[in-house]
Amino acid sequence: LNFELKILGSNSAAPAHNRHQTAQLLSIYNQLYMIDCGEGTQMQLTRYKVKFHRINHIFISHLHGDHYIGLIGLISTMHLQKRESDLTIYGPPGLSDILTLQLKYSQTILSYKINFKEYDPSSRQIVLDDEHVTVETIPLKHRVACSGFLIREKPNKRRLNKLKNLEQFNLQQLLDLKDGKDILDEEGSILYQNEDFTLPPKKARSYAYCSDTLYDEGIIGQIQNVDLLYHEATFLSDREERAKETFHSTARQAATIAKKADVGQLVIGHFSIRYKDLNPLLQEARETFKNTVLAIEGETIAVEFVSLF
Numbered sequence: 001l002n003f004e005l006k007i008l009g010s011n012s013a014a015p016a017h018n019r020h021q022t023a024q025l026l027s028i029y030n031q032l033y034m035i036d037c038g039e040g041t042q043m044q045l046t047r048y049k050v051k052f053h054r055i056n057h058i059f060i061s062h063l064h065g066d067h068y069i070g071l072i073g074l075i076s077t078m079h080l081q082k083r084e085s086d087l088t089i090y091g092p093p094g095l096s097d098i099l100t101l102q103l104k105y106s107q108t109i110l111s112y113k114i115n116f117k118e119y120d121p122s123s124r125q126i127v128l129d130d131e132h133v134t135v136e137t138i139p140l141k142h143r144v145a146c147s148g149f150l151i152r153e154k155p156n157k158r159r160l161n162k163l164k165n166l167e168q169f170n171l172q173q174l175l176d177l178k179d180g181k182d183i184l185d186e187e188g189s190i191l192y193q194n195e196d197f198t199l200p201p202k203k204a205r206s207y208a209y210c211s212d213t214l215y216d217e218g219i220i221g222q223i224q225n226v227d228l229l230y231h232e233a234t235f236l237s238d239r240e241e242r243a244k245e246t247f248h249s250t251a252r253q254a255a256t257i258a259k260k261a262d263v264g265q266l267v268i269g270h271f272s273i274r275y276k277d278l279n280p281l282l283q284e285a286r287e288t289f290k291n292t293v294l295a296i297e298g299e300t301i302a303v304e305f306v307s308l309f
Ligand SMILES: [Zn+2]
Pocket: 012, 013, 064, 066, 067, 212, 270
């Protein structure tokens, strides 16, 4: 079952060098979760053949235009496509006011319902808890209120051990075994021990999205050991002062966070328009954290199951 990240936009501030403003799609068990929605996101969805109606949850980190200005276009197209199912948008205070006003003055009554879920950017909050994932906000340090998102797969069930005689069990008993239960007789005493027929579950996978932010070691505890970390890397280290002034991070700082949090893999993005060639950013990050890749639009980064053995 899949757990993968698709990069739709990787630039900061403005589109440049064929790169777009920030947007990502996380696909978990074929459910699509959008994170940020910069200008042109709907064009990117079309380019990569993603059906709009498959997106039911959109998470917005903050109200700088490069992270949300694509929303009104996407919402409007969903309406033209006669979408019917609800769309839930998670954002900081102010986002629902902005969108409601845009719709009001275009006299648009949407064909579907938008549920606005406002979170408090100053604290960690669980904003979504469904059958597949939990999503928690990560308070970040930026010029305006800003949150990242920590997305965790729900714990997996135990796996049936196919080397054992499973044919003796009926369907309900097999489901009970996967839930970790023993098989009991009618008096309630144990007939078969669970561990004799099952293997431990696969490790639940996780993704942390951290953009935009100053270098902040305060987030390390929350994102410790995630399988995949996206951390903004707007600048190279020679512009560390500039990064600090603008509440952004350098590639080395992103890698330092990845190293200290002992994550599986790092993706860097939110590149400044000053960099046409991104390789220096990648090289700089890899000096500190080897398993780093660039956020390249159209590419998909899969998080594989890691066996617990
Ligand atoms: Zn930004």
